[in-house]
Amino acid sequence: MRWSQALIPTLREVPKDAEIPSHQLLLRAGLIRPLAAGVYTFLPLGFRVLKKIERIVREEMDRAGALEVLMPALHPREIWEQTGRATTLDEILFKVKDRSDRAFVLGPTHEEIVTTLAAAEIRSYKQLPKNIYQIQTKFRDEPRPRFGLIRVKEFIMKDAYSFDVDEAGADRSYQAMYEAYKIIFARCGLRTIDVEAHSGAMGGSSSHEFMVVSPAGEDRVACCATCGYAANLEKATSRVIGPTSRPVPPEERVAHPAKFATPGVRTIEDLTKPPFNVPAERQIKTLVYVLDGKITLLLVHGCDELNEAKIPAATARPAHPDEIRAALGALPGSLGAVGVRQIPVIADATLRGATGMTTGANENEFHVRGVDVERDITVAQWVDLRMVQTGEGCPKCDGILRVDSAIEVGHVFKLGTKYSVALGANYLDEKGASRPMIMGCYGIGVSRCVAAIVEQCHDEKGIVWPRSVAPYEVAVLPLNINHGPTMEVAEEIYRELLDAGVEAILDDRPDRPGVKFNDADLIGFPVRVTVGEKSLAKGGVEVKARCETEAALVPPVQAVAVIREKLAV
RNA sequence: CGGGGUGUAGCGCAGCUUGGCUAGCGCGCUUGGUUCGGGACCAAGAGGUCGCGGGUUCAAAUCCCGCCGCCCCGACCA
Numbered sequence: 316m317r318w319s320q321a322l323i324p325t326l327r328e329v330p331k332d333a334e335i336p337s338h339q340l341l342l343r344a345g346l347i348r349p350l351a352a353g354v355y356t357f358l359p360l361g362f363r364v365l366k367k368i369e370r371i372v373r374e375e376m377d378r379a380g381a382l383e384v385l386m387p388a389l390h391p392r393e394i395w396e397q398t399g400r401a402t403t404l405d406e407i408l409f410k411v412k413d414r415s416d417r418a419f420v421l422g423p424t425h426e427e428i429v430t431t432l433a434a435a436e437i438r439s440y441k442q443l444p445k446n447i448y449q450i451q452t453k454f455r456d457e458p459r460p461r462f463g464l465i466r467v468k469e470f471i472m473k474d475a476y477s478f479d480v481d482e483a484g485a486d487r488s489y490q491a492m493y494e495a496y497k498i499i500f501a502r503c504g505l506r507t508i509d510v511e512a513h514s515g516a517m518g519g520s521s522s523h524e525f526m527v528v529s530p531a532g533e534d535r536v537a538c539c540a541t542c543g544y545a546a547n548l549e550k551a552t553s554r555v556i557g558p559t560s561r562p563v564p565p566e567e568r569v570a571h572p573a574k575f576a577t578p579g580v581r582t583i584e585d586l587t588k589p590p591f592n593v594p595a596e597r598q599i600k601t602l603v604y605v606l607d608g609k610i611t612l613l614l615v616h617g618c619d620e621l622n623e624a625k626i627p628a629a630t631a632r633p634a635h636p637d638e639i640r641a642a643l644g645a646l647p648g649s650l651g652a653v654g655v656r657q658i659p660v661i662a663d664a665t666l667r668g669a670t671g672m673t674t675g676a677n678e679n680e681f682h683v684r685g686v687d688v689e690r691d692i693t694v695a696q697w698v699d700l701r702m703v704q705t706g707e708g709c710p711k712c713d714g715i716l717r718v719d720s721a722i723e724v725g726h727v728f729k730l731g732t733k734y735s736v737a738l739g740a741n742y743l744d745e746k747g748a749s750r751p752m753i754m755g756c757y758g759i760g761v762s763r764c765v766a767a768i769v770e771q772c773h774d775e776k777g778i779v780w781p782r783s784v785a786p787y788e789v790a791v792l793p794l795n796i797n798h799g800p801t802m803e804v805a806e807e808i809y810r811e812l813l814d815a816g817v818e819a820i821l822d823d824r825p826d827r828p829g830v831k832f833n834d835a836d837l838i839g840f841p842v843r844v845t846v847g848e849k850s851l852a853k854g855g856v857e858v859k860a861r862c863e864t865e866a867a868l869v870p871p872v873q874a875v876a877v878i879r880e881k882l883a884v
Numbered sequence: 885c886g887g888g889g890u891g892u893a894g895c896g897c898a899g900c901u902u903g904g905c906u907a908g909c910g911c912g913c914u915u916g917g918u919u920c921g922g923g924a925c926c927a928a929g930a931g932g933u934c935g936c937g938g939g940u941u942c943a944a945a946u947c948c949c950g951c952c953g954c955c956c957c958g959a960c961c962a
Binding site: 324426455466728796828 | 895897920922954960
């Protein structure tokens with residue numbers, strides 16, 4: 316490609332609406348442009364990156380035996396009603412109607428569609444297993460698109476669905492995808508960690524997520540550097556070490572909880588300040604939830620966060636203020652479980668044995684202190700309810716956990732028979748019995764990967780593309796296009812690169828050298844070849860990898876060979 | 885959906901408090917010339933419904949009311 320013929324609108328200044336590096340750099344380097352909140356155009360360079368990731372995904376999915384199809388993005392609403400997800404996913408569904416007022420949705424995912432396909436086309440155990448995938452646009456009416464390509468309303472996803480005769484087969488399918496995903500992300504130049512995940516609204520028994528650690532991530536993962544344990548914070552457990560499990564010495568204990576006035580106190584933090592000075596780890600946080608329709612109190616340490624995914628109930632929601640007042644007679648800020656008998660209490664396991672605690676008195680602006688949890692509170696269940704924090708012990712070894720933000724780029728699920736039963740995807744086994752297929756589903760956020768790669772691969776000057784996904788592998792920079800010998804050498808190297816099958820772009824713009832250097836660094840081509848009068852006078856051209864600081868002076872005839880060496884590393 | 889911010893040329897911004905002439909600046913863009921190793925210089929240009937609608941006023945980018953877009957925090961999130 317000749318730069319002068321291309322559409323590469325680089326920006327000198329940072330667009331003010333972009334905050335995270337990938338968003339800023341993808342805009343500045345001219346890879347994407349916004350159309351609306353969470354809706355982007357991929358410009359030529361961005362589209363090339365996207366296509367390269369897609370190609371890697373295709374190669375590895377095909378290698379793993381998956382079959383590529385293309386399902387519609389437009390789905391009759393009835394199919395979504397059959398699984399109940401027209402209701403459960405209602406808020407993120409884009410709804411449209413056709414001219415005769417028939418209801419459709421724009422597909423946010425394709426379990427319903429692929430299962431309908433399998434129900435129609437697969438009859439016998441002899442046709443199984445099958446893994447069907449596609450790379451396609453998904454639509455989700457996200458309440459709050461943000462962070463450039465990380466969370467958007469329309470995006471490119473690879474989604475695969477496996478169908479097996481039994482659990483053992485489903486496990487093999489799951490494992491094959493898991494292995495393929497590792498290879499895919501590695502080939503994309505992404506360093507990912509795979510973590511145990513919460514299955515969430517997808518249903519199913521187990522799942523793993525592939526995460527890219529980055530401050531721009533919306534998820535949080537807990538990792539152990541010692542044994543490799545890694546889990547989404549929604550799922551993570553820990554071996555608690557430290558103050559949350561330490562009881563007060565016997566001599567400081569009191570015989571009965573004592574009520575005291577706490578005017579103006581509304582939060583845990585308020586109570587940590589003078590004149591009260593009750594540290595958060597000595598407080599009990601009392602949360603009122605409705606679990607499977609029943610009001611329940613959930614207790615954690617004041618310094619802990621409740622992890623809703625760990626609540627032992629099929630459905631859980633925070634109680635409304637009026638429900639709270641009806642149940643306890645006070646408002647949040649003064650709630651407590653001491654003496655409560657009519658309402659079940661579920662306490663975090665780390666509270667067991669805690670003494671000398673302070674909690675709300677169920678009377679606005681009053682608290683009680685000297686609480687001995689096991690003595691003073693009727694606890695129905697002790698369970699792990701808390702969000703893991705950095706510095707806690709690994710549940711699998713002696714190591715210490717660290718919590719980081721991360722971007723989810725892939726997710727593999729075991730689905731079981733949730734969709735096959737709902738949509739009648741059955742097969743006949745060897746004995747002629749009809750059985751539901753065992754399913755798995757496997758997603759990769761392809762467009763999100765573009766952002767994740769940039770988050771992980773950039774410096775102060777711009778993007779540093781891994782070769783495998785770079786929009787072009789080599790940029791050839793003739794510094795002065797009006798200087799005959801410069802252009803001759805540049806054109807020759809450019810032509811040789813193309814002949815050698817190397818993707819190259821020739822910066823034949825009439826601009827000054829500084830503009831070309833800065834744009835090349837901003838976009839982040841893996842290798843840059845500089846052709847200028849100075850280096851030609853020294854008998855060569857300069858070849859420099861984007862990640863290097865020093866360029867090599869190379870005779871023009873050897874340039875292509877040196878470029879290929881640098882591309883190989 | 886709650887809270888905060890913001891909207892003036894392609895990009896980044898000033899002007900708004902205290903209303904007042906043809907609405908400015910830098911970059912970019914066009915033309916000509918000189919340049920040519922890390923975002924050149926000179927000269928001449930083009931480009932604006934000041935987010936939209938209404939109101940107040942002799943007069944509105946500026947004050948008032950309503951709406952919308954975008955960004956951030958939260959809620960939410962396969």
